[in-house]
Amino acid sequence: MSNQPALTIAGDNDLSTNAARHAIAAVPDDPVYLWRSIADPVVSKAPVVVLADVAERAGFAQAALDAGIPAVSLPIKDPDVDLKQAIADGRLRLMSRLHGLPTLARLQQDAMNGTVGRRYGVFASHRIPVNFADELDDVVDDLVTYCCSLIDAPLSRVSVTTSDLGTSETAGWFILARFADETIATIEVAAVLPEADEPAGELLIEVTGSDAVLRAAPEQQGVLIRGAEGVSRSNWYAEPSDFLLQRATQLRDLETNTTSLSAMKLMQKRFEAATANQAVEV
């Protein structure tokens, strides 16, 4: 048994705690360090996976990089110059919470292994309840990061329309993104569903190509009950941390960081394109 952790999981939330628990269960001989606070020192040179809440991700990632440790993180909002450079040179890689959904983990693998033949486009829509509108930016960044992982090509052009959808703040993002390999992504996120207890909403991902079309609707992983009192459903999404840790390992093994670089650029350029109301070349 090694005395040094084989993996460091950063963050102090349900996701990071569950990930640490599952990682330990899966590989009992490889200790996992749960790095709960940025104030704490990094205890080993083990790879870092940042599953922290969005406000803390940049801090954890920067601390890991400062210690000379490569990191994989959930989307980072407004990365500074150092973090951008780390993404550009591959020391920091990005994944999406959506990679934790088994359906989408499988779809991502199929999209990358040539199942669709010549890829035409990616369509992704995520509708969330109106009472989760304050999470819209995070939902967009997760969807953008996931879509880029289906394409793995440099981003070349972005057009964006935003809408308040009758409210006082931005409630919808409608993104058209063109990539260097000619793949075109249509990404739509809107807080437009009736109020609900959970933010999951309706998610649809399609990848079209010459040989196949991949279509995933993860919300179909649920139990739908139509009864006298109306319709109710309970989702039974599998624990996402297993798939997130698998994705982190995949990312670390990639020779290039094209996916993360395109995701970072798309997350940034969407604001520029929305303000300009014109396509932005990348």
Place this chain on the structure above:
Amino acid sequence: MTKLRAGLIGTGTIAHSAHLPAMQYLGHDIELIAVADIRAEAAQAAVKKYGAETWYSDYRELLNRDDIDFVDICTPEFLHCEQVVAAAEAGKHILCEKPMAATVDEADRMIAAAKANDVMLMIGHSRRFTDRYRNAWQAVAEGRIGNVQIVRENERRPVAMYSALDLATGYWSPDGDRPWISDPEYTEGAALTNAVHEMDLARWFAGADALSVQAESRIAGECVEVADFLTYTITFKNGVIGGAEIVNNLPSGYPYFHMLEVYGDQGSVRADDPDQSPYAVWSQGGMQFPVNFDQLLHIDNAYIREIGWFVRAIQIGAPPPLDPWDARQALALSLAAVESSKTGRTVFLSEMEPSSE
């Protein structure tokens, strides 16, 4: 009601797959007198199968007949203006396939010609005549989902969409080497072939004219020279957002289907082709949809209703069931999407007006 005497111009794919069968079904109201097609064999095939009295290779000969009340124009869009204006001047009522024309200026000339000659002009935006979209629109119009906020439509077409239809004839090849529908000299591709449907529906459900559009397009399939992939976002003047992703040239086993979602501030309406055909065959070669095209919910009996209601409007002296101005605006939107996809600009619909060209 008096039976109306009809002439049909352009006996290609859409005539054989939709218009001629619908006219035959409406035999109690319509008598097909003559057909015209520059391809003699195509015109003769229509006469043989659908019982027209005669055929012409020059549509002007058909228009010269005094015993024809209306013409159904099923030719490509680049011929519509010339043929509609000629038909109007010959005093015939006109039903013309979508898209209305190749340019907005042409569309305006068609409307003007119909008005000047006091004949009815209607453009066949067939989806407005399906139960599916009429029911969805009715739900929206009744306020069941509140104020509309988003209209999302996606359309998918497989490579072999028409292969199961056993058509007597297909697309015309003006230059003899390739069909007009895949020749950039004659068409803008998916924007006019499919998207003009989605543009029309989006505008109908949004309940407003469009302000601007952003679009991206590409040539996806092999041996294709016009854009067969188009995606766009429309901002309507009332704030509604419309969007569609249209992908043609998908694998043969993939079904032809259309998806419509309308989100309002109090609910939503969703209409899909069921997953995704009423009849599917699973085999070693994968899933096939032998009756997909003509059995889909988003087509149902649209052409029978479209032509039947057009004829009834003539018979009773009512306005056309679909104002040609709606088709003109859908065309403007499609052309704006083409412009946006080529330039990367957000294109405002005001730019598409002939006076601003």
